[in-house]
Amino acid sequence: MRSLRRSTWFRSLALVSATALALTGCSNNSGSTSTNSDRGPITYVQGKDNNNVIRPILQKWNDAHPDEKVTFKEQSDNADQQHDDLVQHFQAKDADYDVVSVDVIWTAEFAAKGWLQPLKDDFAIDTSSLLKPTVAAATYNDTLYAAPVTSDGGLLYYRKDLVPTPPKTWDEMMADCQIAKQQNIDCYAGQFAQYEGLTVNVSEAINTNGGTIVGSDGKTPTLDTSQAKAGLQRLVDGFKSGNIPQSALTYQEEQGRQSFEAGKLLFLRNWPYVYSLASTDGSSVVKDSFAVAPLPGVSGVGTSSLGGHSAGMSVYSKHKGTALDFMKFLESEEIQRLFVTQASNAPVMSKLYDDADLNKQLPYLSTLKTSIENAVPRPVSPFYPALTKAVQDNATEALKGTKSVDQALTDMSAAIKAASGS
Amino acid sequence: MSTQTLGGARRSGDAPHGGEPPRLGLQDAHRRRVRNAWLLIAPTLVLLAVVIGYPIVSAVIMSLEKDPGLDPATGFFVEGGFAGLSNYSHWLLQQCNSSGGPVPCPPGSLGSQFWPSTFTTLFFTAVTVPLETVLGFWFALIMNRAFRGRALVRTAILVPWAIPTAVTAKLWYFIFAVAGIVNSLLGRQILWTSDAWASRFAIVVIDTWKATPFMALLILAGLQLIPDEIYEAARVDGASTWKTFWTITIPLVRPALIVAILFRILDVLRIYDLPAIFGGGNATATWSILVVQQMRQGANAASALSTIVFLFIFFIAFVFVRFLGADLIGRGQKGKDAS
Numbered sequence: 001m002r003s004l005r006r007s008t009w010f011r012s013l014a015l016v017s018a019t020a021l022a023l024t025g026c027s028n029n030s031g032s033t034s035t036n037s038d039r040g041p042i043t044y045v046q047g048k049d050n051n052n053v054i055r056p057i058l059q060k061w062n063d064a065h066p067d068e069k070v071t072f073k074e075q076s077d078n079a080d081q082q083h084d085d086l087v088q089h090f091q092a093k094d095a096d097y098d099v100v101s102v103d104v105i106w107t108a109e110f111a112a113k114g115w116l117q118p119l120k121d122d123f124a125i126d127t128s129s130l131l132k133p134t135v136a137a138a139t140y141n142d143t144l145y146a147a148p149v150t151s152d153g154g155l156l157y158y159r160k161d162l163v164p165t166p167p168k169t170w171d172e173m174m175a176d177c178q179i180a181k182q183q184n185i186d187c188y189a190g191q192f193a194q195y196e197g198l199t200v201n202v203s204e205a206i207n208t209n210g211g212t213i214v215g216s217d218g219k220t221p222t223l224d225t226s227q228a229k230a231g232l233q234r235l236v237d238g239f240k241s242g243n244i245p246q247s248a249l250t251y252q253e254e255q256g257r258q259s260f261e262a263g264k265l266l267f268l269r270n271w272p273y274v275y276s277l278a279s280t281d282g283s284s285v286v287k288d289s290f291a292v293a294p295l296p297g298v299s300g301v302g303t304s305s306l307g308g309h310s311a312g313m314s315v316y317s318k319h320k321g322t323a324l325d326f327m328k329f330l331e332s333e334e335i336q337r338l339f340v341t342q343a344s345n346a347p348v349m350s351k352l353y354d355d356a357d358l359n360k361q362l363p364y365l366s367t368l369k370t371s372i373e374n375a376v377p378r379p380v381s382p383f384y385p386a387l388t389k390a391v392q393d394n395a396t397e398a399l400k401g402t403k404s405v406d407q408a409l410t411d412m413s414a415a416i417k418a419a420s421g422s
Numbered sequence: 423m424s425t426q427t428l429g430g431a432r433r434s435g436d437a438p439h440g441g442e443p444p445r446l447g448l449q450d451a452h453r454r455r456v457r458n459a460w461l462l463i464a465p466t467l468v469l470l471a472v473v474i475g476y477p478i479v480s481a482v483i484m485s486l487e488k489d490p491g492l493d494p495a496t497g498f499f500v501e502g503g504f505a506g507l508s509n510y511s512h513w514l515l516q517q518c519n520s521s522g523g524p525v526p527c528p529p530g531s532l533g534s535q536f537w538p539s540t541f542t543t544l545f546f547t548a549v550t551v552p553l554e555t556v557l558g559f560w561f562a563l564i565m566n567r568a569f570r571g572r573a574l575v576r577t578a579i580l581v582p583w584a585i586p587t588a589v590t591a592k593l594w595y596f597i598f599a600v601a602g603i604v605n606s607l608l609g610r611q612i613l614w615t616s617d618a619w620a621s622r623f624a625i626v627v628i629d630t631w632k633a634t635p636f637m638a639l640l641i642l643a644g645l646q647l648i649p650d651e652i653y654e655a656a657r658v659d660g661a662s663t664w665k666t667f668w669t670i671t672i673p674l675v676r677p678a679l680i681v682a683i684l685f686r687i688l689d690v691l692r693i694y695d696l697p698a699i700f701g702g703g704n705a706t707a708t709w710s711i712l713v714v715q716q717m718r719q720g721a722n723a724a725s726a727l728s729t730i731v732f733l734f735i736f737f738i739a740f741v742f743v744r745f746l747g748a749d750l751i752g753r754g755q756k757g758k759d760a761s
Contacts, residue, residue, distance in 0.1 A: 390528075419719070
C-alpha cells in the first residue's frame with residue numbers, strides 16, 4: 001500500500017510534466033527535439049518474446065546497420081505490467097524507450113497523453129499494403145500514431161465430424177445446437193468471464209449487428225440503438241436457451257479451449273493460437289475432427305474484434321530517424337513473413353494471407369484473413385480502462401439475467417460518459 | 423552548584439568521545455542520555471519520515487488535484503487543476519462528474535464500487551479472522567501436545583502458509599473450476615469464480631486454509647510460554663480441563679493471541695492477490711483491488727481512495743487495540759464466573 005502510494009506520486013509528477021510537454025508539442029507537432037534525420041542506437045521495448053522471434057529479427061537489422069544498433073528491452077509476459085511499465089517510462093520522459101510495442105487498446109491513451117510521435121508529414125509511413133482494420137486500430141483523432149506489426153482476429157472452431165458445413169450465420173449456428181443436444185455436449189462458447197475477453201465478445205456481438213460502443217471521438221457512447229440492443233440480446237438469448245452453457249460465464253480463452261479439446265463443445269469462438277494446440281495436444285480428442293470458419297454473423301460473415309500489436313515511436317526518442325526506419329523494417333514483407341512462420345503471429349500485410357507456402361503451414365490463414373478484413377477494432381478510446389470496465393460489469397449482469405438488456409446498455413452508456421466527465 | 427560546573431565542563435570536554443564521566447550530576451546524566459538516545463534513533467526517524475511520512479503526505483497532496491481531462495478541441499489530456507475535496511466526495515458519496523454537475527456514479531464505473539468494496543473487505547475480515555482464530559487455536563493446542571509424530575504434524579500444518587499466495591490462488595482456481603473436483607464431489611455445477619456469493623465463499627475457504635497456520639504458529643509461541651507448573655497446580659486442585667482452558671490458557675496466551683488477530687485483521691483489510699488472481703469479478707473486489715484499478719484510470723483519484731482506505735484501516739486497528747487491549751481480561755473473568 002505504501003509503495004503503491006509513493007509510485008502514484010511519482011506517476012502524477014511525471015504525468016503533469018508529460019502533459020505540459022504534450023501541450024507544447026501540440027502547438028508544434030514536429031517541434032520535438034529530435035527529427036527524422038537523427039540517427040544512432042535505439043531501444044525496442046516489447047513484452048516477453050515467447051517464440052524467440054524478436055532477437056533474430058534484431059540481429060538481422062543490426063548486421064545491416066552497425067551504426068544504428070537496436071537493443072531489445074524485454075518486458076514481462078503480463079499485459080497490465082507491460083502497460084504500466086510503458087506509462088512509467090513515458091512519464092519519466094525516458095529517451096531510452098525509442099520504439100515500443102503497443103497493444104491495440106493502448107494506442108489512443110498513449111496518443112492522447114502526447115507520448116507517441118504522430119506518423120505524418122516527415123514521419124509518414126506507407127500503410128497501403130496493410131489490412132485496413134489494423135490501420136484503423138492504430139489511428140486516433142484521424143492521425144496514425146503507431147505502425148501495425150501483428151494482428152489477430154477471432155475464428156469459429158467447429159467439429160467437422162458433427163457439423164459437415166459450418167454455420168454462416170448466428171441463427172444457423174443456433175439451429176445446429178440440436179446436434180450438440182443429441183451428442184449431450186455444450187453448443188457454443190466464447191470468452192464470457194468478467195475480464196477483457198468479455199469486452200471482445202460483446203463488442204463482436206454489437207458490431208456484428210452494425211452497432212458501435214462509442215463514436216469516433218472515442219468517448220461518446222452510441223449504445224442507445226436497436227443494433228446494439230439486438231447484438232447484446234443475441235448473447236443473452238444464447239444463455240437463456242442454454243445454447244451457451246452457464247459455465248461459459250467462467251470461461252477465459254483457456255477454459256473454452258480445454259472444453260473444446262475434451263470434445264465437450266461443438267462451437268468455440270477463439271483466437272488462432274488454439275489451432276496448433278488443438279491439433280497437437282496429447283489431451284485433445286478432436287485432433288482430426290475440427291476445422292475453422294469465419295465468425296457467424298447476421299446474414300453473412302460476423303464482425304471480429306481485433307487484437308495485435310503496433311510499434312509506436314516515443315516523442316522523447318533522440319534518434320527518431322533510426323526509429324522510423326526500424327518501424328518500416330518491422331512492416332517489411334521479409335519480417336512480416338518471419339512473424340508468421342516463427343511465431344504464428346497474424347501478419348498485417350494483406351498479400352501474405354494468399355501466399356501458398358504460408359497457407360500450407362498455417363491452414364487457417366485464409367479464414368483468418370476473412371476474419372480480420374471484417375474486423376472492427378475495439379473502441380479506440382483514451383479512456384479505454386474505464387470503458388472496458390463499463391462494458392464488462394454491465395454485460396456480465398445482462399448475461400446472468402440480473403439486468404435487462406436495455407438497462408445494461410443504459411448503464412454502460414452512463415458509465416462511459418462518467419469516465420470522460422461529460 | 424559545583425556539580426553543575428563540573429558536569430558542564432565534562433560535557434564540553436567529553437561529548438565528542440561519548441565516554442561516560444565517572445562523577446556526574448543526576449540531572450545532567452539524564453539529559454545526556456536523552457540527547458544520546460535522540461541522536462541514536464535520529465537516522466531511523468529520518469528514514470521513517472522518508473519512506474512513510476513522505477508518501478503519505480504526498481498522497482494527500484495529490485488527492486487534492488483533479489485527474490487530467492481530455493481537451494475536446496485537441497484530443498489531448500490537459501492538467502486537471504485544484505480539486506478541493508471532490509476526489510473524496512467522489513468516493514464517499516459515489517458522485518461522478520458530468521457536464522451538468524455531479525451525478526450518482528452509474529453501475530460499471532469504479533466510483534459506484536466504493537461502498538460495495540467496503541462491504542466485501544469487511545465481510546472477508548469479519549468471517550475469515552474468527553474462523554482462522556478458532557481453527558488456529560485448535561491447531562496450536564494439538565501442536566503443543568507431546569506425542570509421537572509431532573514434528574510431522576507441525577510441518578503438515580505449516581505447509582499452506584509456506585505456499586506463495588499467487589500459487590495458492592491458482593491451485594484453488596483449478597479446484598473450484600466448473601469442471602473441477604469440488605463440483606464433481608458435490609455433483610453440482612456451481613460457478614465458483616462467477617457467482618457472487620459462491621466466489622465470496624470460495625475466497626473465505628481459501629484464505630482460512632492459507633492463514634490458519636499463521637495463527638496457529640503465533641498462538642503456539644504463546645502457549646509454550648505458559649509454565650507447566652501452573653497446569654500441574656490446577657490439576658492438583660481438581661480443575662476440569664474446560665476450566666483450566668478458560669482460566670489459565672486463555673488469559674496467559676492473550677498477548678500473543680491479540681497480536682496474531684491484529685496482524686490477520688490488517689492483512690485481510692489489505693487483501694489483494696488472492697481475489698485478484700482467483701477471480702469473482704466485482705463480488706470479490708476489495709479496497710486494494712479498487713485502488714489498483716483506479717491507478718490505471720487516474721492517479722489523483724486513486725490517491726484520494728488510498729488515503730480514505732488508509733484512514734479506515736488505521737481507525738479499525740486503533741479501535742481494536744484500544745478496545746480489546748484493555749478489555750479482554752475483564753471478559754475472560756466474566757467467562758470464568760459464568761462457568
